[in-house]
Amino acid sequence: MTITRRDFLRGAGAFVGMYTLADAWHSARASTPMTMPARTSAAMLAPPKVPLINPTSLARFVDALPIPSVAHAESQRTHPAYPGRKLSYHRMEMRECKISLHRDIPGTRLWGYNGQFPGPTIEARRGEPLLVEWINALPSKHFLPIDHSLHGAEHDKPEVRAITHVHGARVSAKNDGFPEDWYTPGHSTLYHYPNGQDAATLWYHDHAMGITRLNIYAGLFGAYIVRDDEEQALNLPSGDCDIPLMLCDRLVAQDGQLYYPVSDDPAAPWVMQCNGNLVLCNGKVFPYFDVEPRRYRFRLINTANTRFFDLSLSHDQPLQQIASDQGLLPVPLQRARIELYPAERADVVIDFSAFAGKAVQLRHQAEGILEFRVRDHGRRDSSTLPAALRGVPRIDPQSAVQNRILTLNETDDANGNAMTMLLDGKRWSDPVTEKPRQNSIETWSFVNLTGDAHPIHLHLVRFQILDRRPFDLFAWNAQRKLLFTGPAQPPEPQELGWKDTVRADPGMVTRIAMRFEGEPGRYVWHCHLLEHEDNEMMRPFDLLPAHS
Numbered sequence: 001m002t003i004t005r006r007d008f009l010r011g012a013g014a015f016v017g018m019y020t021l022a023d024a025w026h027s028a029r030a031s032t033p034m035t036m037p038a039r040t041s042a043a044m045l046a047p048p049k050v051p052l053i054n055p056t057s058l059a060r061f062v063d064a065l066p067i068p069s070v071a072h073a074e075s076q077r078t079h080p081a082y083p084g085r086k087l088s089y090h091r092m093e094m095r096e097c098k099i100s101l102h103r104d105i106p107g108t109r110l111w112g113y114n115g116q117f118p119g120p121t122i123e124a125r126r127g128e129p130l131l132v133e134w135i136n137a138l139p140s141k142h143f144l145p146i147d148h149s150l151h152g153a154e155h156d157k158p159e160v161r162a163i164t165h166v167h168g169a170r171v172s173a174k175n176d177g178f179p180e181d182w183y184t185p186g187h188s189t190l191y192h193y194p195n196g197q198d199a200a201t202l203w204y205h206d207h208a209m210g211i212t213r214l215n216i217y218a219g220l221f222g223a224y225i226v227r228d229d230e231e232q233a234l235n236l237p238s239g240d241c242d243i244p245l246m247l248c249d250r251l252v253a254q255d256g257q258l259y260y261p262v263s264d265d266p267a268a269p270w271v272m273q274c275n276g277n278l279v280l281c282n283g284k285v286f287p288y289f290d291v292e293p294r295r296y297r298f299r300l301i302n303t304a305n306t307r308f309f310d311l312s313l314s315h316d317q318p319l320q321q322i323a324s325d326q327g328l329l330p331v332p333l334q335r336a337r338i339e340l341y342p343a344e345r346a347d348v349v350i351d352f353s354a355f356a357g358k359a360v361q362l363r364h365q366a367e368g369i370l371e372f373r374v375r376d377h378g379r380r381d382s383s384t385l386p387a388a389l390r391g392v393p394r395i396d397p398q399s400a401v402q403n404r405i406l407t408l409n410e411t412d413d414a415n416g417n418a419m420t421m422l423l424d425g426k427r428w429s430d431p432v433t434e435k436p437r438q439n440s441i442e443t444w445s446f447v448n449l450t451g452d453a454h455p456i457h458l459h460l461v462r463f464q465i466l467d468r469r470p471f472d473l474f475a476w477n478a479q480r481k482l483l484f485t486g487p488a489q490p491p492e493p494q495e496l497g498w499k500d501t502v503r504a505d506p507g508m509v510t511r512i513a514m515r516f517e518g519e520p521g522r523y524v525w526h527c528h529l530l531e532h533e534d535n536e537m538m539r540p541f542d543l544l545p546a547h548s
Contacts, residue, residue: 044263044264045261045262045263045264045271046261046262046263046264048251048253048259048261050253050254050255050257050259051253051254052251052252052253052254052259052277053105053252053253053254053277053278054277055277055278055285057104058102058104058105058278058285058286059103059104059286060286060368060371061286061287061288061368061371062102062103062104062286062288063100063102063103063284063285063286063287063288064284064287064288064289064290065281065282065284065287065288065289065370066282066283066284066287067243067244067282068116068118068119068120068121068222068223068244068246068282069116069120069121070120070121070123071090071092071114071120071121071122071123072090073088073089073090073130074089074090074091075089076088076089077089077131079129079131079192081129081192082129087129087130087131087192088128088130088131089130089131089132089133090122090130090131090132090133091132091133091135092113092114092119092120092132092133092134092135092164093113093114093115093135093137094111094112094113094134094135094136094137094138094162094206094220095111095112095114095115095137095138096109096110096111096115096138096139097109097110097111097112097115097116097117097219098110099112099117099219099283101250101252101256101278101280101283101284101285102284102285102286105252105256105285106255106256107256108252108256108257108258109143109257109258110218110219110258111138111215111218111219111220112219112220113204113220113221113222116222117219117283118219118221118222118223118244118246118282118283118303119204119220119221119222120222121222121223121224121225121244122204122222122223122224122225123225123227124193124195124224124225124226124227125195125226125227125228126195126196126197126198126199126226126227126228126229127195127196127228128195129192129193129194129195130192130193130195131190131191131192131193132164132190132191132193133188133189133190133191134162134163134164134188134189134190134191135188136160136161136162136183136184136185136186136187136188137185137186138160138162138185139160139185140158140159140160140184140185141159141160142159142160142211142214143218143258144214144217144218144258144260145214145260145262145269146159146210146211146214146269147210147268147269147270149267149268149270150210150270150534150535151209151210151427151428151429151535151536152179152180152208152209152210152211152428153209153210153211153534154210157210158184160184160185161182161183161184161208161209161211162182162183162206162208162215162220163177163178163179163181163182163183163189163206163207163208164177164191164204164205164206164207164220165177165204165205165206165207165459166193166202166203166204166224167202167203167204167205167224167343167457167500168200168202168203168224168325168326168462168500169193169195169197169202169224170194170196170197170460170461170462170517170518171191171192171193171194171460171518172192172518172519172521173460173519173520173521173522173523173543174521175191175192175193176459176460176521176523177191177207178207178522178523178524179207179208179209179212179524179538180209182208182209195226197226197326197462198226198228198230198231198326198327198328198390198498199226199227199228199230199231199232199327199328200225200226200323200325200326200327200345200498201223201225201244201299201301201323201325201345201347202223202224202225202226202345203221203222203223203224203246203301203303203343203345204221204222204223204224205220205221205222205303206220206221209428210534211534212530212533212534213274213305213530213531213533213534214260216303216305216530217250217258217260217274217305217530218258219283221246221303222246223244223246223299223301225244225299230390231327231328231390234384234386234389235382235383235384235386236297236322236349236383236384236385237294237295237296237297237349237383238297238383241292241294241295241296241297241383242296242297242299243289243296243297243298243299244282244298244299244301245281245282245298245299245300245301245370246281246282246283246301246303247279247280247281247300247301247302247303247304247309247340247364247369248276248279248280248302248303248304248305248307249275249276249277249278249279249280249304249305249307250276250278250280251276251277251278252276252278260274261274270531270534270535271531272421272531272532272535273305273306273529273531274305274306274530274531275306275307276304276307279364279369281362281369281370286368286369286370286371287370287371288370288371288372288373289370289371289372289373290373290375291352291372291373291374291375292352292374292375292377292378292379292381293352293353293354293355293356293374293375293376293377293378294351294352294353294378294379294381294383295349295350295351295352295353295381295383295385296349296350296352297322297347297348297349298347298348298349298350299323299345299347300338300340300345300346300347300348301345302340302341302342302343302344302345303342303343304342305342305529305530305531306342306529306530306531307342308339308340308341308342308453309338309339309340309364310337310338310339310364310365311337311338311339311340311362311363311364312336312337312338312362312363312366313350313360313361313362313363314360314361314363314368315355315360316336317350317355317360318334318335318336319334319335319336319337319338319348319349319350320332320333320334320335320348320349320350320351320385321333321335321338321346321347321348321494322347322348322349322385322389323345323346323347323389323497324344324345324346324347324494324495324497324498324499325344325345325462325497325498325499325500325501326462326497326498326499326500327390327497327498328347328389328390328497329389329390329392329494329496329497330388330389330390330391330392330496330497331387331388331389332349332385332386332387332389333493333494335348335494338494341453341455341501341503341528342455342501342528342529342530343455343457343501343528344455344501344503346494349385350372351385352372352374353381355372355374356374356375356376356377357374357375357376358374359371359372359373359374360372360374392464392496392497392498394464395441395464395513395514395515397443397466397511397513399441400441400442400443400513401437401440401441401442402436402440402442402443403442403443403445404434404442404443404444404445405445405447405482406423406424406434406444406445406446406447407423407424407425407446407447407448407449408421408422408423408446408447408448408449408450408454408456408504408527408537409421409422409423409424409425409449409450410422410449410450410451410452420535420536421450421452421454421527421532421535421536421537422536422537423525423526423527423537423538423539424539426539427536428536428538428539428540430539432522432539432540432541432542433539434525434539434541434542435541435542435543435544436516436541436543436544437516437543437544437545437546438516438517438518438519438520438543438544438545438546439515439516439517439546440515440516440546441513441514441515441516442513442514442516443466443511443512443513444458444511444512444514445509445510445511446502446504446509446510446511446512447471447476447482447509448504448505448506448507448508448509448510449473449476449477450506451506452506452529453503453504453505453506454503454504454527454529454532454537455501455502455503455504455527455528455529456501456502456504456510456525456526456527456528457500457501457525457526457527457528458500458514458523458525458541459523459524459525460516460518460523460543461500461514461515461516461517461518462498462499462500462514463498463499463500463502463512463513463514464491464496464498464499464512464513464514465491465495465496465499465502465510465511465512466491466511466512466513467488467489467490467491467510467511468488468489468491468505468508468509468510468511469484469486469487469488469489469508469509469511470484470485470486470507470508470509471483471484471485471507471508471509472484472485473507482509484509499512501528516543518543519543520542520543520544520545521542521543522540522541522542522543523540523541523542523543524538524539524540524541525538525539525541526538526539
């Protein structure tokens with residue numbers, strides 16, 4: 001894993017309970033948006049005006065791990081795409097709720113789908129379409145700080161807006177949750193999900209232009225699991241031994257309320273990153289989970305704004321990774337550590353059979369965040385971990401009809417602090433420049449000119465990582481010429497499955513390949529560091545018909 005200069009700064013805050021709040025605030029900097037032309041230097045991160053909870057003050061492992069409820073269809077409805085057939089209809093209402101994050105933390109105001117945090121898990125099967133009505137029943141005023149200087153969040157826009165995107169779903173453009181298709185409280189939209197894709201751990205979250213970071217921080221996310229017969233035939237752990245585990249971090253005031261960091265400029269409160277000191281597992285801080293001495297499947301999902309997770313087990317127990325973003329890997333991988341950048345997923349199998357009567361901890365950077373309490377005995381384990389999972393035929397980059405070179409840009413002040421981030425040097429409102437054709441194969445090379453590792457997500461398509469290669473930044477800046485300084489590095493073994501989010505490291509060209517399957521229309525690609533996404537690091541792309 002590459003450690004960037006900002007990862008180093010984050011480090012003080014990454015070790016839960018091992019730093020002071022003052023250290024955390026003095027180790028981070030924020031920047032103002034590009035829309036403030038008079039500013040020539042980045043704003044400082046403002047210290048919180050309310051006392052925050054210190055993780056060291058909380059008792060460990062006193063709350064049970066919540067398991068998100070499974071969304072059940074309310075009825076059957078017709079849809080024009082399926083004449084003579086009725087589809088399962090789900091109703092998902094975004095509303096304000098109060099949730100206990102920990103036994104010793106007062107109830108926290110949050111926004112959740114169906115009033116839950118995380119929202120209910122939607123379970124789908126390949127080839128079985130379903131309908132979801134996403135209903136905005138939120139208050140009319142936001143409780144987190146809006147930066148009205150950001151594009152799409154201007155003063156003339158309603159404070160509370162929402163639009164749901166199922167991350168990783170292959171859907172038509174009108175059902176994808178386009179950021180500008182937001183709607184206000186009292187309104188809803190009905191989306192159709194064909195589920196014509198391999199079994200995979202997906203997730204849904206808000207995607208409203210200019211406030212995505214705030215709405216997700218407020219709690220608007222949940223798991224969306226696609227299952228299929230091929231995966232089911234593998235006899236992996238299932239039922240109550242198949243658990244979504246959604247990981248995020250938050251800052252919480254001592255009165256229990258969420259705190260979102262701001263800059264010291266009241267007119268432009270946006271900050272370039274948001275790292276909390278409390279790690280939440282399915283909405284709880286330091287929970288425990290009673291397990292039997294058998295195999296379990298955990299679907300790890302990084303839903304954090306900025307935080308990357310570095311996960312391991314105590315007792316040097318290995319994790320068996322079986323899947324990444326878009327489904328099963330070719331073979332299981334035994335791993336001592338799993339690193340997940342925002343929006344990335346990893347399905348793992350943990351075998352507790354050797355730990356009957358003992359406790360095993362899931363750790364983030366060596367600090368326990370979840371305790372598994374293994375019972376003395378349990379049901380007979382009939383699940384298996386097969387040697388082969390699912391073939392992943394490689395895309396031949398020579399078959400690409402287009403090889404795009406796209407930069408990840410950052411404008412810094414004199415002290416090296418970022419002012420704004422862009423994709424290929426363009427803003428959201430600039431003319432669309434990426435126009436692939438339906439069913440064509442393309443390669444996209446992300447030339448990272450910044451000091452950050454950026455998790456880049458493309459809507460609609462799944463892709464394969466081809467390689468990463470170091471390049472001469474000075475040659476690029478002087479001549480816009482790619483001069484490589486070392487050999488291409490192949491993807492890591494856990495990256496050999498299908499992906500929808502890729503870590504683009506600084507000083508590297510990260511190359512991916514994909515076939516643009518799906519319906520023509522306008523989609524988006526963006527950095528999934530939510531603070532970056534909300535401040536211009538997102539671009540639309542148009543999928544054109546196969547033949548014009």
